[in-house]
Amino acid sequence: MDADVRDAILGHGPWPPPPVRDPSNRVAASAAAAVFGRTLFFDPRLSTDGTIACSTCHLPEFGYTDRRPVGIGLATTDRNTKSVVDARFNRWYGWSGATDSLWAASLRPLLDPREMGSAERHVVERLRNEPDLAAGYRRVFRESPDRVDDGRLFADVGKALAAFQNTLISRRSAFDDYRDALARGDQRAQSRYPADALRGLQLFVGRAQCNLCHLGPQFSNGEFDRVGISVRRPDGRIDWGRHDGIKALQSSRFSLLGRFNDDPSRSTAGSTRHVALTAENYGQFRVPSLRNVARTAPYMHDGSLATLTEVVRHYSTIDAVKLHLAMPHAHGEPGDDLPSRPIETFPRTLDLTEREIADLVAFLESLTERPRR
Ligand code: HEC
Ligand code: HEC
Known part of the structure; x- marks a missing residue:
């Protein structure tokens, strides 16, 4: 295995991550x-x-x-x-x-x-x-x-x-055991990971570039993006996603900048202080975590994709046209003239084969936590 691929895989762990404190909530750990x-x-x-x-x-x-x-x-x-x-x-x-x-x-x-x-x-x-x-x-x-x-x-x-x-933390998955076995060079333990899931993982961090956005132990960079899911609601209104989210955040009395933050130093409020509304935010949605994703169908912000196979098929066909059609494109609509970052991310369709689609799904299923012992 290439050193790059190995590093990319190791970056999706370890799990669980070290506990994070939340100084904004004085009873967070009580x-x-x-x-x-x-x-x-x-x-x-x-x-x-x-x-x-x-x-x-x-x-x-x-x-x-x-x-x-x-x-x-x-x-x-x-x-x-x-x-x-x-x-x-x-x-x-x-x-x-x-x-x-x-x-x-x-x-x-x-x-x-x-x-x-x-x-x-x-x-x-x-x-x-x-x-x-x-x-x-x-x-x-x-x-x-x-x-x-x-x-x-x-x-x-x-x-x-x-x-x-705060007490709800997912248990380890088959992927985590594979990842740790790879880290310590334990071939025998690595061989327990199903071959189709391993091929899917290599695609995920390789040709399919899923980890441009689904990064780290949570499989999310924590930010917002567009992957060609329509912003139109069934009733014809539009869900502007991140754009509306920033407006709501900036007008909320309960944001980390407000008086209910229990941390007088506001040490965790940096991201909130620096958030700025731009045209780029129209129609962006949060990159979701993929842990336990096999359990939480249907998918996407509007629940429009029923299965993981449908999700991977969707990714297989994303191109500039699909990204464009997901946004309102009547001239003069906000978001009509968006910067090209998603097009750079999906420069051409992935055109996955049926086997590659099945492999990516097998990989996503390997992120499911093990039953409680
Ligand atoms: C450009 C960033 C980006 C890339 C690259 C990307 N994703 Fe996503 N992913 C997202 C965003 C954003 C969403 C949510 C979109 C929405 O709801 O409109 C999402 C949603 C998902 C979901 C649905 C999860 C849920 O809980 O609803 C799955 C599964 C998924 N992505 C898997 C993949 C796979 C597999 C790949 C590679 C083929 C991939 N993603 C590539 C950003 C990305
Ligand atoms: C009517 C169904 C419904 C009820 C009731 C509900 N939720 Fe939710 N919850 C949602 C939906 C839908 C979202 C996504 C909201 C969005 O993105 O605008 C969500 C999102 C969340 C999130 C964000 C999770 C994340 O990772 O971003 C938290 C936390 C949450 N809910 C906690 C609660 C709590 C606590 C209650 C009770 C006080 C509650 N919810 C009641 C439907 C519900």
Whole structure:
């Protein structure tokens, strides 16, 4: 194997990565907060009519997603439900990075009228008036919810929810065992990795150049890009992705630049401070992690591709025309005249053979965590 290929493969590990601290959330690592956050995650009382919980869309048995093209709460949303497993490692949250911390991402669905349809007022009143929730809050934050102002109490709900989600880290996969065996030069252990998955992996880091964007142990560079998925919603409106995400982030009281960040030095707010809206952001979506991807069908921000085979077939046929057609191209529409970065990334169609498609799918399936022992 070439040294370049070996280095590229080693770059997708080790797993799990070292724990990251989240100084913006003073209870991020608290076991008591994780317990309370777990209760809240499965509790429909925080929604406006008491019928929708986080777990309505993030079902543990489906890898914390819902197997639907787009999430359905009080109404149908526009986007595919993202898993919350390994979410603690992200820099941006959601398909468009509308939030910059796990706790702010956990507040967003509470307020979205199509998800839980709640209001800050409703959530803080539940915390103060439901005795078990008030007691849970006191146990974690060592204060009565009656003495905390509405904004902070609401943010603290997100922080407890984040503490629970911080405990959700995917287990090791067949790929990780292969990667570590390669690192220590253990031929016997390497030979246990299926031949089709290995061919797929070599394509992934080689000719198919998937790792231009799906980089590192999480198989994501953490940024935003376009891969030819249409920005049009079924009702004809347009999902501008990252462009809308930046606008939402910059106007949010709950971003890392705001007063609810528990870290007075704002040490993790650098990316948020420097984010700038450009024409490039129209129609970009976050490069998703690929760990456990075989479990979280359907795919893409709009759930428009049903299987991994469909995803790989899509990549096989991306070219300048497909990238262009994914964007509105009536003259004068924003995004009509986008810079050419995606075209440089996909200069010509990959034209994968049937066997190469199957190999890439076998590789993606090898990123599935092993069953719990
Ligand atoms: C109606 C379905 C629905 C409900 C209810 C819901 N979510 Fe989500 N969740 C989604 C969708 C859809 C996305 C992607 C949103 C986007 O990109 O705009 C998402 C994204 C997320 C993310 C971002 C993950 C990442 O890696 O970027 C987190 C964290 C999250 N949800 C946590 C929660 C929590 C906590 C609750 C309960 C307070 C909740 N969700 C309730 C559908 C739902
Ligand atoms: C230019 C960056 C880029 C390259 C190169 C790239 N991807 Fe992606 N990938 C993305 C983005 C961005 C998305 C989300 C797009 C959307 O939802 O509109 C995505 C989505 C996916 C998904 C769906 C995951 C999910 O949870 O919905 C899979 C699977 C995937 N890519 C695999 C691949 C494979 C295999 C290759 C190589 C053939 C590849 N990607 C090359 C950026 C890239």
